[in-house]
Amino acid sequence: MEWFNGVVSDRLARFLARNSGISVTLVGRDSEYLKTSALSLVESDPKWNRKRYIEDFLLIEPEKGNIGIDRVRDIEEMMLHKPSGGKRKYLLVHQCEKMTDESANAFLKILEEPPCFATLIMTTTSWQSLLPTVRSRTVSVVVDVPEELIGKLRDKYGNSVSRIYACARQNFSVLRFFLDQEVESIDWGSMEVPSDLNGLVSVLSESEVNEPIDIVRRRRAFAALCRSIVESDKFFTTFREISPLFIGQGSFERSRELVEVARSILRDVVILSADTSSNSVVNLDLIEWLVSFVPGKEILADFAWCDRFLRQRTSSQNSNLVSFRALYSVSRSLVRRENGGNSDA
Numbered sequence: 001m002e003w004f005n006g007v008v009s010d011r012l013a014r015f016l017a018r019n020s021g022i023s024v025t026l027v028g029r030d031s032e033y034l035k036t037s038a039l040s041l042v043e044s045d046p047k048w049n050r051k052r053y054i055e056d057f058l059l060i061e062p063e064k065g066n067i068g069i070d071r072v073r074d075i076e077e078m079m080l081h082k083p084s085g086g087k088r089k090y091l092l093v094h095q096c097e098k099m100t101d102e103s104a105n106a107f108l109k110i111l112e113e114p115p116c117f118a119t120l121i122m123t124t125t126s127w128q129s130l131l132p133t134v135r136s137r138t139v140s141v142v143v144d145v146p147e148e149l150i151g152k153l154r155d156k157y158g159n160s161v162s163r164i165y166a167c168a169r170q171n172f173s174v175l176r177f178f179l180d181q182e183v184e185s186i187d188w189g190s191m192e193v194p195s196d197l198n199g200l201v202s203v204l205s206e207s208e209v210n211e212p213i214d215i216v217r218r219r220r221a222f223a224a225l226c227r228s229i230v231e232s233d234k235f236f237t238t239f240r241e242i243s244p245l246f247i248g249q250g251s252f253e254r255s256r257e258l259v260e261v262a263r264s265i266l267r268d269v270v271i272l273s274a275d276t277s278s279n280s281v282v283n284l285d286l287i288e289w290l291v292s293f294v295p296g297k298e299i300l301a302d303f304a305w306c307d308r309f310l311r312q313r314t315s316s317q318n319s320n321l322v323s324f325r326a327l328y329s330v331s332r333s334l335v336r337r338e339n340g341g342n343s344d345a
Contacts, residue, residue, distance in 0.1 A: 012141060013044035016119055023111055023120035023138040025096070027127045033145045033172035034123035035061075035094050041121060047086035055084040061094040065252075072099075072106040079115050088119050096122040097129045104131050111137040126311045145172055152179060162284035163191055167219040169282055170260060177212035187213065193221045197241060200225050204245055204254065222261040223286060229327045230293075230334050239327060243320055251319035255326070256310070262326040263306035266333055270295050270303070293334040302329035 016022060026034045042048065042057060058078045060071045075091060083089045093099075099107060111134060114120055120138075124130060127140060153168055153175060154161050160183070168175040178186075190213050194200055203221040206214075225242065232238045246255050264282045271278050272287070273294050281287055306326065309317075 012041055015139075016041065017045075020116040021114040021118055023114065023122070025122040025124060025127070025130075025135075025138045025140045026143045027124055027140050028143045028145075029125055030145050030170075030172045031095055031123065031125050034125070034143060035092075036172065036176075037143050038092050038094070038121045038123055042090045042092065045086060045088060045090075049085070052083075052085050056086065056089045057092070058090075059092050059094065062098040065098065067093070067096070067099040067103055069100065069103045069106055072103045072110070075107070075110055079110065079118060082115075083117055088117055089115075091118065091120045093120070093122045095124065096134075097124045097126040104134060108133055108137070129312065145169075145175065149175060149179065157183060160186075160188065162287075163188060163220070164216050165284045166223070166261075166264060166282045167216045170219065170264070171215060174212045174215055191217045191220060193217060193224050195224070197225075197228055197238070200228065201242055201245060207250060218257070219261065220285070222258055223265070223283060225258070226262060226265055226327065226330050227286070227289065229331050232331075235328070235331050239324060243323075246319045246323040252317075252322075255319040255322040258323050259306050259309050259326045262330045263303060263310065265290070265330055266295075266299055266303045266306065269293050269334055270299060292337055294337055296333040296335045298329075299333035302333045305329065 012024065016024070026037055028034050058075065060067060060075065063071075078089065078091065093107075108131065111120065122138060127135070150169060153165070156179065157164065164174070164178055168178055193203055200221050204218065204225070206218070209215055209218050229235065229238060245251070246258075265286070268281050268283050268286070268290050271280050272291050281290075283290065306329065309322065
């Protein structure tokens with residue numbers, strides 16, 4: 001299946017072919033889709049082959065959350081030698097917003113005077129967090145997951161799509177997996193999550209969640225956690241029970257995943273308050289629950305906070321406070337309808 005938008009891919013490929021020592025930055029919300037799109041650009045080189053991935057290609061991506069100065073030195077070393085095959089060498093800096101200040105400043109020197117044989121491709125989900133001097137030296141292109149792929153997912157899975165839809169929209173690797181699978185081969189039971197708080201904490205405490213089915217289950221657990229918080233009449237007591245999730249190793253990534261889910265729930269409530277039949281809803285598996293709420297007066301401010309946080313470059317904030325803010329936003333911004341969610345009332 002052709003994952004990268006064909007029109008965008010062709011235009012970018014022609015642009016890169018016409019220019020030497022060029023830098024482009026793919027900007028979008030889904031990091032995995034940006035990476036897939038960038039690799040498609042590299043492979044559009046008519047003289048490309050698998051061997052050149054070893055000799056004429058370098059992938060730089062975050063290690064332990066950041067891209068450090070040592071990786072920039074790897075880039076400098078790569079640029080010392082001409083390509084072994086074809087006319088170009090390709091550098092892909094994935095999630096370039098995660099460069100440290102030191103590495104970003106060092107990389108700037110490469111952007112200013114790249115070798116004529118170098119094609120530099122960067123990806124970012126946070127364009128505004130890049131140094132202004134970096135932004136001024138690269139051509140930015142907005143690249144989002146094509147809606148036609150989401151439509152194919154809906155058509156393929158029918159009513160069952162609700163269990164995977166939110167996660168597939170949030171994570172391109174999940175979307176690609178389910179588009180590639182046979183519907184009959186999916187173990188739907190493995191995606192179910194516990195209904196009790198302790199069970200949810202246990203699921204969310206798991207580390208090394210890499211398989212698409214497990215990613216879906218984890219995302220559903222975060223959504224269930226948000227629901228439990230909203231339904232609870234003891235917010236602070238409930239939060240104290242789950243707060244260990246957001247302390248220690250892996251806590252920042254968990255808090256970020258929680259904010260992503262909280263943001264989608266706030267968005268859906270706003271949409272459903274205007275049109276309960278809207279096709280723009282993300283959390284399809286929660287829709288019967290979400291229609292019983294209307295937006296609270298702080299919901300737009302809470303949504304904006306989630307959006308700003310997800311666009312930040314570093315993980316410097318306290319994970320426990322971030323998770324508290326996210327759950328408090330959902331708790332206070334979902335106000336139960338007086339008619340109990342009857343949209344015809």
